[in-house]
Amino acid sequence: MCFCDTAAISTVRVEPPDLAALLRKRKEEEALAAKPRFIPKKERERLEAEKHAKEEEERKQKELSRTKPTTINGTTNGNSYGDPRSRPSGHGQYAIPTGPKAMRHTSDDAPTRGGGNPNHNNNNGNRQNGKRSAGFDDDDKRAKMEKNDEAELRARYMGPEVNQSTFSAKKKRRRTAANKFNFDWDADDDTSRPFDPIYAERPEPLFRLGGYETTDELVQRRADAIRRGDPETGEQRARQLLEQHERAKQQSRGKNLGKHWSEKTLDDMKERDWRIFKENFGIATKGGSIPNPMRSWQESALPRRLLDIVSDVGYDEPSPIQRAAIPIALQARDLIGVAVTGSGKTAAFLLPLLVYISELPPLAEYNKNDGPYALILAPTRELVQQIEGEARKFATPLGFTVVSIVGGHSLEEQAYALRNGAEIIVATPGRLVDCLERRLLVFTQCCYVIMDEADRMIDQGFEEPLTKILDAMPVGNEKPDTDDAENPQLMSRYLGGKDRYRQTMMYTATMPPLVEKIAKKYLRRPAIVTIGNVGEAVDTVEQRVEFVAGEDKRKRRLQEILNSGQFKPPIIVFVNIKRNCDMVARDIKGMGFSAVTLHGSKTQEQREAALASLREGKTDILVATDLAGRGIDVPDVSLVVNFNMAGSIESYTHRIGRTGRAGKSGVAITFLGNEDNDVLYDLKQIISKSAISKVPDELRRHEAAQSKPTRGGGAKKIEDSGGFGGKGGQW
Structure with missing residues (x-):
């Protein structure tokens, strides 16, 4: 039995622990302990409450240890209200009833003497004034002594502390920031608040x-x-x-x-504002004592009655030439106006003229035969009649008479119109000279002379008639050629009776030498007003050119343009020769359009009828020579076709100026051929200066357009292009 038990026990072996397994298990436990553990909210609140209770318990234990009585020799060092010796005195202090009464202390500062208690000195440190106890004082002294001993020991074995740095990065940063100058503005320091x-x-x-x-x-x-x-x-x-x-x-x-000049009052306008104003409207002035332009009709010096007429006529805003010329003319200054065609020159000289003659005595029986007060000269009959119609809009409400004298009408009719006198006469130079030579008209009291399109009159050969007319003016009222001619007060006064200084104005598109000669002879210290760039087309006209050789091809191209439907009537087609007018007009009628002609061989009645039918919308197309190139104002012309290129760039400029008038836009199409090589260079230059036009590649690369041609005998003559053919400027 025992043998069996011993054998059974001997068969069980105890395995020794594996060191690697133990280390691995320990690492796993440490890793698990190092990982953050999720604690529910209730568990956290419980742990926090336990921690708070534990801290409160520790605090109470510390307070209890501070106030706990000390036992020395079996005697308790403290006070007790049960002991009669610890009863409070009359001063509210605890007195110890030992020793004589006179030796008892009565204040906090008096020490207790006598008595048989050896602890009185200890009890003296535990006072009732809230100070720290003697035990805590001893702790502080002990800590201070230990710190001093430590410092002495360190100094003995390590030596004294020398060359210690007192550098502090925080102090350095604060000191540097305080002394640093800031070159930038602080937004909080700006109190102007311009955008508030x-x-x-x-x-x-x-x-x-x-x-x-x-x-x-x-x-x-x-x-x-x-x-x-x-x-x-x-x-x-x-x-x-x-x-x-x-x-x-x-x-x-x-x-x-x-502020912009349009937002300022007239009194707030500075020199800089006037300069910007002139640049905006392309106004350039030259001369002495020139007044500032007018910004609106209301700021002008025109009479109220005349301003009402201007409003009734429909002039909402003055044009640039009107803004600059009217203030100068109202100061009785001589003036030369250089402006592009269609810029409103007619009203620019009519309004100051009416103000001038309004101050003169009215025409009566004693002075109606002494001639007009004002004379307006123009190169063509059509321009004269156009000025006459415009002048009557303003003069008739004021009670003034306007009479035109042009060729094509009998002298008897014109003499009959002058029977009662006229304040204003509008005439062509040729017919006016005839009236002077036949004693039908005198200029005894004429004191206001206007020459419109002066350069055109010189080109048509009117230099001699123009000189005769100006020499027929009275010489007693000529202005002096001195600085007094620039003085408005002196020039506006009466010379004696009804006479005033003569005022002469000249409007032109260019200034050739002959025009300068006439201006120098008859104008006194004139103010020169230039609008835009002289000789350039207006920016409202788009210029197109096409190289089309031969009459037949041009007629087919013209038919394509008319049938395109892009352009509404009225339309003007320009040719160079008078006999071509009727041929082109006949072909246009064959295309299904109505057309009339205008050239020098037409009578005055035929000319007036042709223009009237075009203006009234009875006719779609006008075929004309350069006779219609200047001064003809047909409203709303949408297209100008140069069937033949003009002989000069000036004539071309006036032709295309029949469209794009009064601020409206227009198109000008020009057919070119080999016969136009002399003007290709100037044509390329004038198209390149336009903001809305583009020079075609064929014109840009053309050999004749690369350099300005020499003017020899190859220039076109006026006679060959249907030009001036006799007295009166017939075309």
Whole structure:
């Protein structure tokens, strides 16, 4: 039995623990302990409460240990309210009733003497004034002594601490930031607030007196009060107050520099604003004592009655030439106006003329035969009649008479029109010379002369008739050729009776030498007004050119343009030769369009009828020579076709100026051929200066357009192009 048990026990072997398994198990436990364990909210609150309770218990134990009485020699060192010796005294302090009464202490600061208790000195440190106990004082002293011993031991074995750095990066950073100068503005320091809507419309005070904004009247009243109240120094103080107020006004006006001229009043306009205004409208002036242009009709010096007529006629805004020329003409200055065609020159010289003659005596029986007060000269009959119609719009409501004298009408009819006299005469130079030679007209009281399209009159050979007319004017009212001619006050006064200084105005598109000669002879210190660039087409006309050789091809191309439907009537087609007008007009009628012609071989009645049918919309197309190139105003011309290119670039400019008038847009199409090589260079230059036109590649690469040709005998003659053919400027 025992043998069996021993054998069974001997068969059980105890395996020794595996060291690697133990290490691995320990690492797993450490890793598991290092991992953060999720604790529910309730568990966290419970642990926090236990921790708080444990801390509170420790705090109470510490307080209890501070106040627990000390036992020395079996005697308790403390006070007890049950002991009669510990009763409070009359001063609220606990006194120990031992020893004589006189030796008892009565204050906190007096030590207890006598008595048989050896613990009085210890009890003296435990006072009732809230100070720390003697035990805590001993702990502080002990810690301080240990710190001193440690410092002495360190100094003995390691030596004294020398060359220790007191550098502190934080202090250095604070000191550097405090002394650093900031070159940038702080947004919080800006109190102007220019973009604040509250301050956007707030008026700027001219002057502040006692904290209130004042006006000129209040400042003046204040200055008067200072003079009355202080007889000695009041005058000086009042003057200083007015000067300060004036400086404030100037500063307030200077703050308007950022505004556009259209947002300023007339008084706030500076020299810079006037310069910008002139640049906006392409106005350039030359001469002395020239007034500023007018910004609107209301700011002009025109009479109210005349402004009402201007409004009734439909002139909403003045054109650039009107803005610049009218203020100058109203000062009785001689004027040379250089402006592109269709710029409103007619009203620019008519309105000052009417103001001028309004100040003269009305025509009566005693002076109606002394001639007109004003004379307007124009190169062609059509332009004369156009000026006459425009002048009657303004003159008839004022009671003035306008008469035209042109060729094509009998002299008897014109003499009959002059029977009752006329304040204004509009004439062509040729027919006017005939009237002067036949004594049908005199200029005894003429004091206002206007020459419209002066360069055209010189080109047509009217230099001699023009000189005769100007020499027939009275010489007693000529202006002096001195600085007095630029003085408005001197030139506006009467010379004696009804006579005034003669005022001469000349409007032209170019200034050839002959025109300059006439201007120098008959104008006195004139003001020169230039609108836009002289010799250039207006920016409202789109210029197109096409190289089409041969009459047949041009007629087919013209038919394609007319049938395209892009252009509405009226349309003007220009040719160079008079006989071609009827041929082209006949072909246009064959295309299904109505057409009329206008050239020098037509009578005056035929010319007037042709223009009237075109203006009234009875006819679609006008075929004309250069006779219609200047001064002809047909409203709303949408297209100008140069069937034949003009002989000069000036004529081309006036031709295409029949469209794009009064601010409206237009198109000009020109057919070119080998016969036009002399003008290709100038044509390329004038098209390249246009903002809305493009020079075609064929014209840009053309050999004749690369350099300006020499003017020899190859220039076209006026006779070959249907030009001036006799007296009166017939075409």
